[in-house]
Amino acid sequence: MTSTVAMPVAPPATAPVAWSTVLRLPHCGRLLAATLTGRLPHGMAPVAVLLAARADGLGYVAGGVLAALYGAGVAVGQPLLGRLTDRAGQTRPFVVSVLASTALLLVLALVGAANFLLAAIITAAAGLTSPPLEAGLRALWTSIVPTPNHLRAAYALDSGSQELVYVAGPLLATVIATAADPRAALGVTALLGLAGTLLVAHAAPSRTWRPAEPRPVGTAGALHPPGIRLLLLAMTAVGAALGALNVAALASAERHEAAWLSGAVPAALSLGAIAGSALLSRHVWNAPLHTQLTISAAAFTVAWLPLQLDTPPLVLLLSAVLPGIAFGPLLATAYCCIDVLGAPGTITESFGWLISAFGIGTATGTATAGAADGSWLVPAAAAACALLFVLTLRPFLTPTTSPRTEAP
Known part of the structure; x- marks a missing residue:
């Protein structure tokens, strides 16, 4: 594509x-x-x-x-x-x-x-x-x-x-x-x-700019390939983790009587995402694409574990950086996967669906965390679901494929 x-x-x-x-x-x-x-x-x-x-x-x-x-x-x-x-x-x-x-x-x-x-x-x-x-x-x-x-x-x-x-x-x-x-x-x-x-x-x-190849026949368009659907489900779960974060941060702020936590925790994750993305670009990672995606998703899941502990506000704030550091590389790798998994001629629509998946996931995570009284278990569970979906992508991301290196 x-x-x-x-x-x-x-x-x-x-x-x-x-x-x-x-x-x-x-x-x-x-x-x-x-x-x-x-x-x-x-x-x-x-x-x-x-x-x-x-x-x-x-x-x-x-x-x-x-x-x-x-x-x-x-x-x-x-x-x-x-x-x-x-x-x-x-x-x-x-x-x-x-x-x-x-x-x-x-x-x-x-x-x-x-x-x-x-x-x-x-x-x-x-x-x-x-x-x-x-x-x-x-x-x-x-x-x-x-x-x-x-x-x-x-x-x-x-x-x-x-x-x-x-x-x-x-x-x-x-x-x-x-x-x-x-x-x-x-x-x-x-x-x-x-x-x-x-x-x-x-x-x-x-x-x-024009797409290089004609669109596939059918109304499904970018959603036709099964691999892209699995990737979107994984990214929906990632979005749910981030949506749950905002509610969990607010609940922690009320529990610790530290109002500043409600805004500082999401900001810490965002700073972590910038740092993680910068680290990714500073190193060459020649592992197969599925391996990169799996390691990033696993790191994103594990990074939520310190937030399950009852820690002081400052430690909680520093812990929120960890999921962000994993999120940056995970998202960048997902972009590469779109290139490999997407149907010919649907590149913009495919990335559009990725944006929608995040939006749907964020709303779902926010609602779920609200029902769970802002428990930090919700973003951790959502991240684990994302990892499970990533693991099912292996047949669609073979070791020989790499993003946008195929001849047109």
Whole structure:
């Protein structure tokens, strides 16, 4: 599954490829920065919508529902827009979808959330039309990096840097809402998404990108290969672990009477993910892809065990870094698996389904952890389920396959 610019087949590297090397390649730094900017609404919009709802007199439940509707819209829209992108290229789907999403968020900023039904429709539609930048960038990497080892470093950079969206996004929305008002935060969210997307769409690799092979016949599309379905189930379980983390962190904060833990623990995991992704790119790992995925998933599962102990808040905070360190390499390896397992001509849709799997998993984990009173057993159990699904992938990831090294 490749783009129109074929990646040369290269022998295994003897030296790692640094993130700085990837960023110095033509287009790479600009595309990554523009994509992160265009994706900021994914981190900002739920918080801005919740704050706008509170400012308009709605309760936390109604505000939470509105924020969840945006996330649900994103989860549904990413694979659908990804399928359209695989057929029409990136330019038109990106531009049309971002114009629609921007207009909807600006309308919400103008009318507010006092009318809950209207706000719910607008919010869900804004999420549904959010452009598939994340999947689009992963489809582009193969056309802008020269070797498979550069590609793996790019995936590690991608998986690490995306944490910035969910750390900086909520913080930026909160700061703007506090300094001005929540509606201003919605307006800035819309404009940042528009600016980032237009920068991506204007870049030469995005304008010229087309899937190299025709789509398979059938409505299943990217979900047709059984291997991709198993990988998505594994990533859904990974998302459930991360969703449960937020509730478990809140419960721990209340139990220890340390309110700062509720935000610090998820932030610690995000920092761990950046560190883990950076470590992955600094070392050459020539093991078979399934071995890499299994070791990463096993490490992710084991990393939750220290959090089961009744430890002081500071130790709990440091322990939260461990699942993050394993999560970064696990996610980057999953990206490589998409390249091997995905059906020809469905690269953007396949990555779109991966995003949806995480969204569904996160919501499921949050609900389950809530029912379990924030027990740390929930994310550990979800991680163990992810490992079980990964183990079933062995027949589909043979030792001879490697990401995007096949001739077109």
